[in-house]
Amino acid sequence: MVTKRLLATAATLLLTAGGAAAGTSELTCKEAVGKKIFFDQRLSVNKNQACAACHAPEVGWTGPDQEINKHGAVYEGSVMGQFGNRKPPSSAYATTSPFFRLVNVSDAAFAGGNFWDGRATGAKLGNPAADQAQGPFLNPKEQALPDAACVVYRVCNSDYGMLFQQVWPGACDIDWPTTIDFESACSNPSQGPFSLDAMTRAKVDVAYNDVAYSIAAYEDSKEVNAFSSKYDAHLNGKADLSDKEKWGLRLFNGKGKCANCHISTVEQKCAGGNDCVSSRCPDPVDRDRISCGKGYPLFTDYTFDNLGVPKNPENPFYGQPEGGPNWIDPGLKGFLSTRMDFAMYADKNFGKHKVPTLRNVDKRPYPMFVKDYGHNGYFKSLKEIVHFYNTRDKFPTCNPGDPGEKMTCWPAPEVSDNVNKTELGNLGLSDMEEDAIVAFMKTLSDGYRQYNQDSQ
């Protein structure tokens, strides 16, 4: 019975994505072209960096280099020496985020969007993940291409260019001006943006949107949003959690208060029932905490909070001219300040970051592989971050580098305004209770073997 339901869900996903692929593991054409783009290193100024450089499946769609994870947590861009300021969050389950919006005026509370600060709102392309996907290609700290025309040019002239045109008819019918040598101009980060005539620019813009929609379709595919963890199997009656995992789940939902923000149940449904045909819920909705998980829990409510995470002193952004040693990550405030309509709420959101999904939070290529956690990668293990939730306010403040740091004392928060003091800080968990919560989080990694074999 369960198997049938799973297959039916997968079939619905394929159909609603507009494709006719057979079998649950195959991608639709649109998803397949999105995948090609996601893994194409040529789509960076030096042809050396794909999206996957910072979002690799074997690491739960986040950074695959443990030397970086152990230290600054920020990944270098296509251009050597260029660093952004945050840790890559998971690019899986990003498509489940609702549109960015103000949910409560008196609390100045926001929800939704993509990025740690929600700034990919969904307002441009009707989908936060598609809005997001147009960022990295042109970000000088990431793929650093000088013009969107370079992305389109390289996609159209790739080995999957035909597939792209099949999915997006006419997208590559562009009269590339002979006055620009795209081969060399696109390999120079300081060349752009190019001056194109209005017709060509309009066509480039349309094709660039198609690139973004392709990526979002892939990110929304069953291959990326797999919902195939042990916990999912458990919810479907196909796997038993161990006693320790069950204990951890109870603590996660109860004493640890984790589920207040990282929602572990399927209470999140689209308004109007189970009509999640696309990745997003209809908007606006009549409730403030909603997102769309196709009937599975998403482990986030997409709101923003300041946990009081300390600085990561190794963040390379402190050494970048745009940052500097005194730089402070403003979180959501940074984005709100750029918006006339939201600037009045900026201060109340200083230091707040989006609640990340915990799906795949423990996914790693091998057990000793180091991942990092939080917007700046301050935490180097799940145990560490749980210990922080448990003891932030119980222990004294100490200087970074103190021998007791992370064990019996914590450095001051990066931003001391707006720190959430009601839901975390002194949870009274024992060491074994912390471990149980960690054990539970380990059940959230996709690709639980037992489950996949059974559901074939």
Ligand code: HEC
């Ligand atoms: C150099 C590393 C790097 C590259 C390359 C990169 N990203 Fe990211 N990605 C990040 C970082 C860092 C963030 C968070 C930035 C922020 O919040 O300000 C992020 C955020 C995201 C998010 C938001 C997730 C969420 O839940 O809000 C998605 C989705 C994503 N990236 C997808 C992509 C795609 C698609 C590409 C290729 C077009 C890409 N990334 C290329 C580092 C990278």
Ligand code: HEC
């Ligand atoms: C008040 C809301 C809230 C509560 C309660 C909460 N979290 Fe979080 N969680 C967040 C936010 C916000 C972040 C990102 C914070 C940042 O980086 O500044 C986060 C980050 C995390 C991360 C890092 C994920 C990543 O990809 O970097 C883990 C792991 C985590 N939380 C686990 C837990 C556990 C376990 C509990 C319960 C003990 C818990 N959270 C309770 C809001 C919450």
